[in-house]
Amino acid sequence: MDKKSKSLSKNQKIVLDFIQKNKKPVKAYSILSNVQKKGINAPPQVYRALDKLIKIGKIHRVESQNSFVACKISNCDTPHKTVFSICNSCEIVSEINDPKLFKNLKDFRDKDGTVFDGYNLEFFGTCKSCKNKQIENTKH
Amino acid sequence: MDKKSKSLSKNQKIVLDFIQKNKKPVKAYSILSNVQKKGINAPPQVYRALDKLIKIGKIHRVESQNSFVACKISNCDTPHKTVFSICNSCEIVSEINDPKLFKNLKDFRDKDGTVFDGYNLEFFGTCKSCKNKQIENTKH
DNA sequence: TAAAAATTTGTTATATTATAACATTATACT
DNA sequence: AGTATAATGTTATAATATAACAAATTTTTA
Ligand SMILES: [Zn+2]
Ligand SMILES: [Zn+2]
Ligand SMILES: [Zn+2]
Ligand SMILES: [Zn+2]
Numbered sequence: 001m002d003k004k005s006k007s008l009s010k011n012q013k014i015v016l017d018f019i020q021k022n023k024k025p026v027k028a029y030s031i032l033s034n035v036q037k038k039g040i041n042a043p044p045q046v047y048r049a050l051d052k053l054i055k056i057g058k059i060h061r062v063e064s065q066n067s068f069v070a071c072k073i074s075n076c077d078t079p080h081k082t083v084f085s086i087c088n089s090c091e092i093v094s095e096i097n098d099p100k101l102f103k104n105l106k107d108f109r110d111k112d113g114t115v116f117d118g119y120n121l122e123f124f125g126t127c128k129s130c131k132n133k134q135i136e137n138t139k140h
Numbered sequence: 141m142d143k144k145s146k147s148l149s150k151n152q153k154i155v156l157d158f159i160q161k162n163k164k165p166v167k168a169y170s171i172l173s174n175v176q177k178k179g180i181n182a183p184p185q186v187y188r189a190l191d192k193l194i195k196i197g198k199i200h201r202v203e204s205q206n207s208f209v210a211c212k213i214s215n216c217d218t219p220h221k222t223v224f225s226i227c228n229s230c231e232i233v234s235e236i237n238d239p240k241l242f243k244n245l246k247d248f249r250d251k252d253g254t255v256f257d258g259y260n261l262e263f264f265g266t267c268k269s270c271k272n273k274q275i276e277n278t279k280h
Numbered sequence: 281t282a283a284a285a286a287t288t289t290g291t292t293a294t295a296t297t298a299t300a301a302c303a304t305t306a307t308a309c310t
Numbered sequence: 311a312g313t314a315t316a317a318t319g320t321t322a323t324a325a326t327a328t329a330a331c332a333a334a335t336t337t338t339t340a
Contacts, residue, residue, distance in 0.1 A: 009288060009336090028326065042291065047327065052288095063203035064260065066297095066326065079264065085250055088257070096250060104244050108263065110225055110236060116265035117228070120204065123248065124219065125256035149306090149317055168297065182320065187298065192317090206297065206326095 015049035025067035079118030087127035155189035165207035219258030227267035
């Protein structure tokens with residue numbers, strides 16, 4: 001148990017627990033309706049917890065979906081350096097951990113030589129499972 | 141004048157014109173209020189035009205800002221392959237055109253060997269102009 | 281340990297972003 | 311000309327996110 005997980009507040013723990021239980025990214029209002037039995041009543045309570053969890057790298061925001069997913073890479077931190085693959089069909093999201101790609105992104109400089117603090121990369125495609133389903137369907 | 145620009149409808153042209161006139165990305169409701177004098181009255185008219193313009197690659201959505209920016213690279217098309225640099229301070233956005241980076245992204249395969257149709261990459265940092273301003277401020 | 285500072289909470293209201301639904305009109309295709 | 315496709319105009323509403331403020335809790339520092 002590291003410092004960060006110890007220092008989470010009650011609402012932050014509730015929200016993180018819910019996100020971690022889900023394989024797919026979850027939406028803020030879905031979180032809200034699912035944690036109301038635990039005493040979280042209103043959007044700001046959810047969004048505050050989300051903001052904090054994002055800040056400390058426990059979760060990430062999937063920008064193209066307005067959704068939130070637990071970090072699958074232990075050492076994610078701010079400023080964020082995140083890479084995801086997103087299925088266009090089922091919308092499942094996987095966090096990609098590819099050292100070579102990370103290095104390419106970390107080393108990237110723009111034409112001015114500007115160094116960037118962080119990045120977010122989202123790849124779009126069809127996941128294996130959805131691709132198989134599509135093949136099934138063409139057989140009939 | 142290519143086929144695509146010829147085939148734009150009235151509302152699509154109005155919205156594209158406004159976006160292209162702006163150096164910074166613009167928000168949907170800012171577009172709406174700025175084109176009301178041209179006869180666009182309601183959000184769906186703006187969002188429909190945006191959807192079409194995105195589809196044909198004339199504009200891109202800046203996911204982390206819920207904003208829209210004109211394409212600066214002539215051959216952007218669907219499925220999208222976009223790279224931006226975004227200033228954390230002034231929120232200015234530049235579309236990056238870097239063949240080497242493009243190749244890295246195009247060639248990327250996940251662990252399963254899955255090929256991706258498209259991607260969106262957003263780099264975050266401080267632009268040259270904002271960096272200079274910060275240096276100015278520390279001098280006093 | 282007591283005061284001060286920082287963080288988190290609870291709450292109400294509201295702002296911002298985006299889409300559903302449906303009738304109508306314009307454009308492109310054969 | 312007749313059909314299909316795309317775009318328009320409109321009203322209403324859904325979905326996402328933040329402002330503002332008082333109260334309670336936790337952490338820090340003296
Ligand atoms: Zn992560
Ligand atoms: Zn899938
Ligand atoms: Zn482009
Ligand atoms: Zn800047």
